Amino acid sequence: MTDRQFDLIVFDWDGTLVDSTALIARCLQDTARDLSLPIPNDQQARYIIGLGLLDSMKYLFPGLEAERYSEVTARYSYHFLAGHENVQPFNGAADLLATLNDAGYVVGIATGKSRRGLERALELSGLARFFHITRCADEGFPKPHPDMLHFLMDSVATPVTRTLMIGDTTHDVGMAHNAGASAVAVSYGAHDKADLIQATPLACVDSVAELAAWLRANG
Numbered sequence: 001m002t003d004r005q006f007d008l009i010v011f012d013w014d015g016t017l018v019d020s021t022a023l024i025a026r027c028l029q030d031t032a033r034d035l036s037l038p039i040p041n042d043q044q045a046r047y048i049i050g051l052g053l054l055d056s057m058k059y060l061f062p063g064l065e066a067e068r069y070s071e072v073t074a075r076y077s078y079h080f081l082a083g084h085e086n087v088q089p090f091n092g093a094a095d096l097l098a099t100l101n102d103a104g105y106v107v108g109i110a111t112g113k114s115r116r117g118l119e120r121a122l123e124l125s126g127l128a129r130f131f132h133i134t135r136c137a138d139e140g141f142p143k144p145h146p147d148m149l150h151f152l153m154d155s156v157a158t159p160v161t162r163t164l165m166i167g168d169t170t171h172d173v174g175m176a177h178n179a180g181a182s183a184v185a186v187s188y189g190a191h192d193k194a195d196l197i198q199a200t201p202l203a204c205v206d207s208v209a210e211l212a213a214w215l216r217a218n219g
Contacts, residue, residue, distance in 0.1 A: 004103075004105075004219050005162070005218070005219070006105070006162055006163065006164040006182070006219055007105065007106060007158050007162040007163070008105070008106045008107075008108060008152065008153060008156060008158040008162060008163045008164070009100060009105050009106070009107055009108070009163075009164050009166065009215075009219070010107075010108040010109065010110050010149060010152055010163065010164065010165050010166065011107070011108070011109055011110075011166050011167070012050060012109070012110060012111060012112075012165075012166065012167030012168060012169070012172045012189075013109055013111040013113060013118065013121065014049055014050070014111070014112070014113065014168075014189070014190070015049060015050075015167075015168035015169070015186075015188075015189025015190040016166060016167050016168045016172075016186055016189055017089055017090065017093045017097075017125075017127065018087050018088065018089050018090065018093070018121065018125055019087065019088055019089070019090055020084075020087045021046055021049060021168075021189055021190045023080065023083050023084070023086075023087060024045070024046075024049055024080070024190075025040075025042050025045035025046050025049075026045075026079075026083075027076055027079035027080045027083070028040055028045040028048075028060065028076060029045060030079045031072060031075045031076045031079060032060070032061075034075050035068075035071065035072065035075060037061050037064070037072075038060075038061065040060050043192075044059075044060065045060070046190040046191065047059065047169075047190070047191070048060060049112065049168075049169060049189075049190040050111070050112040050142075050143050050167070050169045050171040050172060050190070051112060051142060051143060051171055052112065052137050052141075052142025052143070053069060053073065053137075053142075054069075055142065057069050057072065084120070084121070084124070085124060087121070087124070087125070088125075089125050089126075089127060090188070090208050091208060092207075092208035092209055092212065093127070093208055094126070094127060094130070095212075096208060096211065096212045096215075097127060097130035097131075098130065099212070100130075100215070100219075101130055105219075106132050106133070106156050106158065107130055107131050107132055108131060108132060108133045108134060108135070108152045108156075109131055109133075109134040109135065110134075110135050110143070110148040110149055110152060110165065110167075110172075110175070111134070111135075111136055111137065112136075112137045112142060112143060112171075113136055113137065114136055114137065114138045115136045115138055115139060117136075118134060118136050122134075132156065133152055133155055133156060135148040135151050135152055136148075139151075143169075143171040143172060143174065143175045144170075144171045144172075144174030144175045144177075144178055145175065145178065146175055146178040146179035146180075148175065149163065149165060149175055149176065149179040149181055150179055153179075153181075160179060160180040160181050163179075163181040163182065164176075164181065164182050164183070164184065164219070165179075165181055165182070165183045165184075166183070166184045166185075166186065166211065167183070167185065167186070167189075168185065168186045168187070168188065168189025168190050168191060168196075169189065169190050169191045169196075170191055170195055170196060170198075170199040172185070173185055173196065173199040173200070173201045174199060176201075177199075177200075182201075182202050183199075183201040183202060184201050184202050184203050184204070184205065184211065184214065185197075185199065185201040185203070185204040185205070186204070186205055186206075186207075186208075186211060187204055187205065187206050188206060188207060188208075193206075202218070203218075
């Protein structure tokens with residue numbers, strides 16, 4: 001990773017570093033079932049991963065009264081907390097993060113999770129030590145708005161031309177484009193590879209190992 005073109009590497013969390021998308025989709029479906037709402041299929045449930053609360057509700061449950069949003073989120077939290085301890089980092093994720101740290105990159109997170117949710121996930125995963133800075137959807141505007149990336153770049157004084165966003169959804173790629181930053185997509189998470197490629201990241205890789213190889217060659 002010599003002669004590198006990036007200084008700040010920002011990761012999405014769910015579906016990019018940890019294998020949580022199936023759990024999230026199932027919890028959304030169980031929530032809808034409990035509350036007698038239309039049950040999203042897997043593709044619909046996976047699509048909203050990374051979005052903010054308002055956008056997620058409008059997509060999954062169009063016409064749902066805003067006063068019921070808290071009811072939905074509370075039930076979703078109930079289901080997620082029942083299974084979140086089983087969520088594990090993808091194979092190779094910890095090694096990749098350690099390599100980036102050793103190479104002197106600033107490593108961050110931009111996630112659709114809440115601050116409370118991210119802190120809990122970082123502790124459970126054992127990955128907290130690898131990150132210099134993090135930003136959550138409840139601290140500003142959610143993806144694909146560029147707010148989270150702007151905050152991270154400003155906080156570590158890194159120009160947009162030296163910033164790379166890595167994520168598993170078109171929302172991640174869109175956020176990077178909206179911020180003027182570069183993006184790499186991973187196809188092993190929430191969104192289909194064809195949709196990710198259509199969003200025009202620099203690359204779309206199929207595994208953490210491929211991501212590590214791409215960063216060695218291009219980071």
